[in-house]
Amino acid sequence: MNYIKTVKLKTYVENDRYHKLYFKEGKQAFSKWQRISKSSFLKRNIRMQERKLTSKDELTTLINDKGIKTWEETIEFVRCLPYGRNSNRTDLKLVITEQKGSCSSKHSFLKKVADLNGIPNIKLILGIYKMHKNNTPNIGNVLINNAINFIPEAHCYLKIDNERIDVTTYQSEFKILEKDIVKEIEIQPEQVSKFKVEYHKDYLNNWILENKLERDFDEVWLIREQCIENLTK
Numbered sequence: 001m002n003y004i005k006t007v008k009l010k011t012y013v014e015n016d017r018y019h020k021l022y023f024k025e026g027k028q029a030f031s032k033w034q035r036i037s038k039s040s041f042l043k044r045n046i047r048m049q050e051r052k053l054t055s056k057d058e059l060t061t062l063i064n065d066k067g068i069k070t071w072e073e074t075i076e077f078v079r080c081l082p083y084g085r086n087s088n089r090t091d092l093k094l095v096i097t098e099q100k101g102s103c104s105s106k107h108s109f110l111k112k113v114a115d116l117n118g119i120p121n122i123k124l125i126l127g128i129y130k131m132h133k134n135n136t137p138n139i140g141n142v143l144i145n146n147a148i149n150f151i152p153e154a155h156c157y158l159k160i161d162n163e164r165i166d167v168t169t170y171q172s173e174f175k176i177l178e179k180d181i182v183k184e185i186e187i188q189p190e191q192v193s194k195f196k197v198e199y200h201k202d203y204l205n206n207w208i209l210e211n212k213l214e215r216d217f218d219e220v221w222l223i224r225e226q227c228i229e230n231l232t233k
Helices: 038-046 058-064 071-080 103-116 174-178 194-210 217-231
Strands: 006-014 017-024 122-131 151-160 163-165 181-187
Touching (some): 058 103, 103 122, 151 217, 163 174, 181 194
Antiparallel strands (some): 006 017, 122 181
């Protein structure tokens, strides 16, 4: 089997301390957070052509100030930021200034940066998927304890050159959710606040009615919020 002898991966950040990741002959790549397989390494980094960030807007400037100069480095930087809800859903720069983000804020931030820098074929997708412990293990036993098999959850991710990419956390892989996606629409970064919430609530309410659940919307939404709270721990 042939191996790439030594290839430097992108720069990652945690609390403003930068870490380098390397792939060496016959070994798996290591980072502070987890191992990455050779195939994942190649898919994420070698195949992608580097595209410089040239815009002088506020979001791009915040990224440049971190020493990040390309679109590909930006994706990996955001991927490694901790999961967490930002203090203001409409202020995309908080992903950088608060050093965290949710699926909504992270992917809308990336879509906006792509648009501002003229990077084509980047779509922001809002998907509804069947959330359960197998595909979202960090929700814990909330659904099991409430005798619910799954809850339809709204999830944002990117479609880059028609390939779905999920950077919600460093461990996120779209293939884990793929078979449980039930609906997708393309949205704009400005829609991740009010529109996404309303769209999700409408879908969830119709799901409750169609399936004749014995719980009302408020009860199901509370259970869902408990799941999301567990994700932030």
